[in-house]
Amino acid sequence: MQMIGLETVKKEFLTIKARVDTSIRQGVDLTGDRYGAALLGNPGTGKTTVARLYGKFLSSMGVIPGSHFEETTGSRLAHDGIRGAQTLLDNLLQKGGGVFFLDEAYQIVSNSSIGGSQVLDFLLAEIENCTGKIVFVFAGYHKQMETFFAHNPGIPSRIPIRLDFQDYEDNELLRIMNHELNKKFSGRMKIEGGAGGLYMRIASRRIGAGRGREGFGNAREVHNVLSILLRRQADRLHQSRQRGENPDDLLLEKIDIIGPEPSSAMSSNKDWQKLHKMIGLKAVKQSIQILADRLQANYERELNEQPLIGCSLNKVFVGNPGTGKTTVAKLYGKILAAMGLLSNGEVVIKNPADFVGSALGHSEKNTKAILEAAKGKVLIIDEAYMLASGQSGINDPYKTAVVDTIVAEVQSTSLEDRCVLLLGYQGQMENMFQNVNPGLTRRFPMSSAFVFEDYDDSELRGILDLKLRQQGFRAGEAGKKACISALGRARNKPNFGNAGEVDIILDQAKDRQQKRLVESKGPRKTDWLEPQDIDPDFNRIEQAATNIPMLFKGVVGCEHIVQKLEGYQQEVQNMKESGYSDAEIRAQVSFGLLFRGPPGTGKTSTARKMGKVYYDLGLLGEAKVVECSATDIIGQYVGQTGPKVQKKFDEALGRVLFIDEAYRLADGHYAKEAMDEIVDCLTKERYQNKILVILAGYDDDINRLMNQNPGLTSRFPETISFYHMPPRHCRDLLLQLLTMKKLDTTQLEASATIDSQLLDLFGTLSQTPSWGNARDVQTLTKSIFGTMMRDKSKKQKVVTEDAVLDAMKEMIKERSNRATAAATAATSSLDPRQGTPLLIQPKFDFQPKFGFQPKFGFQEPPRTITEITTETAIEPEEGIEEEEEEEEEPPEAGGTRPQQSKAAGRRDAGVPDEVWQQLQRDSDAEEQRRHELAAARQKAAELERQQRAREQELRRQQRDDAARREILRELERLRAQRDLAERARREKEARARKEMEAKAKLKRMGVCPVGYEWIPQAAGYRCAGGSHYMSNEAVLRI
Incomplete structure (x- = not known):
């Protein structure tokens, strides 16, 4: 009763005493009563002491014959087994009985105790056998003892007395x-x-x-x-x-009892001073200062015996690599120890793999062991975001167990003698907190996280100077500027290393310096780093004015690109000299471009060159191009597209992302989702102005894509247009490629006749469908080269006229056959009731001078030119004819159409005469429109032929000014007539196309079960049989 506290236990002792006293007065035998007890409570509450007193108490009251006390633990008894338990019980019985005390009783049924369950089952039987001689007392913690009691439902009845040991009050x-x-x-x-x-x-x-x-x-x-x-x-x-003082050794002063004031402890603390001397980390220093101020406020509130302000030592450190998270964490622990908040201050660094177990239950065990070992210390969990289950959505029970155990074991109070720090990247850490136990957020609030920002250029310059001094090297101003410039480019790469990046650059500089010193014959300065040691192309910006034209040397029609990029180069250089920040420069330069034009016109190669230019200007981290098509970023199911786009953007961070066939992003739900994700990524801080995104495709398709999302035009404000290569450029490229193959082209260059033939043949090729421009010129070069290499009779590699002409005529023949086959296939695939085919077979003219030479009915492509605009629309330059829009050919009236409307005049039963007569009139009108459309096409083709003839005549009559003026007037008149005819043709074709689409819809719907053709009428469509009718509004709703 003299023990401090334990009032509940004392009350239970008095209850037992009253019960025994009553039984003695009543003359009742006590040997059959059960006095087994379970002592439950936290450590240090006196369970063992009370167990000893309990034995003496029962012995003194005559409940048990002896007072011997036999003590053991659950783990020891599980190890000794049933034989060991029997030995202890026999010893007690030999000494007249007493108390059998099993401390940490829950250990006997733990997973690690082999045979412990059998021992417990043995003891349960002995409890009954030894009643009145031995009292069994079990002790343990509340939560752990739940497993002990759950082992056998008979345990509570055999151990009826439960003593709860409450924690001590203040x-x-x-x-x-x-x-x-x-x-x-x-x-x-x-x-x-x-x-x-x-x-x-x-x-x-x-x-x-x-x-x-x-x-x-x-x-x-x-x-x-x-x-x-x-x-x-x-x-x-x-x-x-x-x-030299003489203090009192037997006096505990204020500073001994409650420690020093936080403010005075920090002002004289070396670790705090070291933290303040670290370069950068302004936000972190402010956060730690706020924490110190709060601790000082709590210290003063303690002196006034006021409630404390809530303050947790557990923190989240977020930031990119190399920002000093681990270094600051170590100093943070020592500072907390100096302020008396941690008893040790040592730093323990772990990663998630140290916590995760290999079997169920091991994760909890590992986590508890690590947390227990970190008492009084700072526990750093690096890359803590790896404790999340991942993006697959599948829960990982091992990682979940780690987080749940941390939530259960870690508190959020400043008086807990342990500090746990979670380190990682901000995005991943935020994602982790959203997908794990919500209790983790309360113990590690992101709102009070220490944010380690990336170092700016001035801070990196300070780190560079510090590392040069520490490593015994020197560098001039030019060398340091070269290093900062290299760091600026590296900043655009994923996971920029900050201070670690400085080490990487210096290591590379040392290797280059060593190589330079080995090759140098002059005086050797082993501690001096030249600018070229740090960056071999350190003066790339000064050389950019000459590099850009050289970079595009041999590229046809690139003058506007060169001019635009030279403007960028001058703009960036002037802004740097004027003191503008890197962010301001990036905001000025465009990081979204559109490449519009046909295939083989140099879009991909231009993208690679632009990556080099942007890299030299310091706007990209690498001069590399990540190429992809629309397929690479479009998902196959809901939720897949977004991650695929983000993954591709992560891959291209600091580089050029070239999306070919971008027009495919305008079709379909998933494609639209991909385009929306691209627009969103371009505005995110992670990607904005750090990646050059280029969308490439055909003119009309890119324009249609721009209309799909209102945000696209503002994010891709500039356009580079590519046109078909003119014959003369194709000729020049062919000669250049043949020369690169180490072939002799002198015969071709010396002949005026072959030059004219090449131009005409390239003109014919350029009019064939699917003409690939430079790509097809490369194919032609390979064909000529292969033919020459297979000819055994030629010892010299001289390209002859016949070899070139034969190869070109063979390509023309092959392309013509393909076009004819495509048109035939389109014709044969039509249902007889669907009218004429949509494709027109090409018409050929023959010129005996060059052999077989088909001329397709297409407008001659304009001369090659590359145009840069700052609007979405394309305005062709003066004097260049705008390329006609390619349209799908509507059905053509002619012999290919079966005359089914009237032939099917097998009139349906019940069709009134007026309906049938109106149907016949509408059918005749449709036939008339078909003939008019055919005539309009023929007239347009004839006018085009006349215009071409006049143009050729103009070229032949250039010396005759009077004739030239007359021909120009005639040419203008013909052009006006052709425009009118072309406008009429397009209107008729548009109507025909609309009717064909409506007929196709009606056929798919199966409104007419017989399958008759549908005849357009004034307000709708009626089948040729006359029984079925659909209005225009109904057709539109299909």
Whole structure:
């Protein structure tokens, strides 16, 4: 009864005593009663002491014949097995009985205890056999003992008495502290403020702050705190004696009991000073200063005995690699130790793999062991975002167990003698907190995270100077500028290394310096780094004016590109000289471009060259192009498209992302989702102005794509247009490629006749469908080269006229056959009731001078030119004829159409005469429109032929000014007539196309079961049989 606290236990003892006293007065035999007890509570609450007193109490009351006390633990008993348990029980019986005390009883049924369950089953039987001779007492913690009681439903009935040991209150902890001090120093230790004074009350409150937490040490915690107080006293006395003073060794002062003031501790702390001397980290320093100010405020509130302001030592450190997270974490722990918030201050670094177990239950065990070992220390969990289950959506039970255990074991109070820091990248950490136990957010709030920002150029310059001094190297101003420029380009790459990137560049510079010194014959400065050591192309911006024209040397029609990029180069250089920041320069330069034009016109090669230019200007991290098509970023199911687009953007970060066939992003739900994701990515901070995105495709398709999303036009403000290569450029490219194959082209260059023939043949080729421009010229070169290499009779590699002409005529013949086959296939694939085919077979003219030479009815492509605009629409240059829009040919009236409308005049039963007669008139009108359309096409073709003839005549009559003027007037008249005819043709074809689409819809719907053709009428369509009718509005709704 003299023990401090334990009022509930004392009350239970009195209840047992009253029961025994009553039984004795009643003359009842006590040997059949059960007095087995379970002692449950946190460590340090006196369970073992009470167990011993309980045995003596029962013996003194005559409940058991003996007072012997046999003590063991669950793990020891599980190891000894049933034989060991039997030995203990026999020993007790031999000594007349007593108490069998099993401490940490839950250990006997733990997963690691082999055979422990069998021992417990043996003891349960012996409890019944030894009633009246031995009392069994089991002790353990509340939560762990649940497993013990769940092992066998008969345990509670065999152990009827349950003693709950509550955690000590603050006043009880204060009494324990004073009791231990008096016991240790025999009452000689004096305390500033008295044994029950303010400082001792503050110390007891700090201990009591852990009350209610599983594992709270109670009296053991008091012993630990007293050890800290006496250690502080010893340090103070030692320093005082070193100063020549004579302090009182038996006096505990204020600073010994509650520690120094946080403000004074930090002002003189070397680690705090070192943190402030670190380059950058302004936000982190402010966060730690705020924490220190709050701790100082709490210190003052403790002195006034006011409630404390909530403050957690556990923090989240987010930032990119090389920003100093680990270094600051180590200093942070030492600072907390100096302020008395941690008993040790040592830093323990772990990663998620150290926590995750290989079997169920191992993760919890590993996590608890690590947390327990981190008591009084700073525990750093690096790359903590890896504790999330991942993006697959499948829950990982091993990682989930780690997070759940951390939530259960870690508290969010400043009085917990442990600091846990979660380190990682901001995006991944935020994603983790959204997908794990919500309790983790409360213990590690992202709102108070320490954000480690990337170093700016001035801070990186300071880090460079520091590392050069530490490593014993020197560099001039030009070399340091070259290093900062290289760091600026590296900043655009994924996971920029910050200070670590400086180490990488310096390591590379040392290797280049060593190579330079080996090759140099002059004086050797082994500690000096030249600019070329740091970056071999350190003066790339100064050389960019000459590099850009050289970069595009041999590219046809690229003058506007060169001019535009030279403007970029001058603009960037002027802004840098004027002191504008890198962000301001990037905001000025366009990072979204449209490439519009036919295939084989150099879009991909131009993208590669633009990557080199942007890299030299310091706008990209690498001069590389990541090429992809629409297929690579379009998902196959809901939710797949977004991650695919983001993955491709991550791959292209700091590079050029070239999306070919981008017009396909305008069709379909998933394609639209991909385009929306691209627009969103272009505005995200991670990608904005850090990646050059180029969309490539055909003119009309790219224009249609721009209309799909209103945000596209503003994000792709500039356009580079590519046109078909004119024959003369094709000729030049052919000669250039043949020369690169180490072939002799002197015969071709010296002949005027072959030159004219080449131009005419390239003109014919350029009019064939699917003409690939430079790509087909390369194919032609391979064909000529292969023919020459297979000819054994030719010892010299001289390209003859016949070899070139034969190869070109063979290509023309092959392309003509393909076009004819395509038109025939389109014709044969039509249902007889669907009218004429949509494709027109090409018409050929023959010129005996060059052999077989088909002429297709297409407009001659304009001369090659590359145009750059700053609007979505394309305005052709003056004097260049705009390329006609390619349209699908509507059905043509002619012999290919079966005359089914009237032939099918097998009139349906019940069709009125007026309906049938109107149907016949509408059918005749449709036939008339077909003939008019055919005539309009013929007239347009004839006018085009006349215009071409006039154009040729104009070229032949250039010397005759009078004739030339007359021909120009005639040409203008013909052009006007052709435009009118062309406009009429397009209107008729548009109507025909609309009717064909409506007929196709009606056929698919199966409205007419016989399958008759549908005849357009004034307000709708009627089948040729006359029975079925659909209005225009109904057709539109299909």
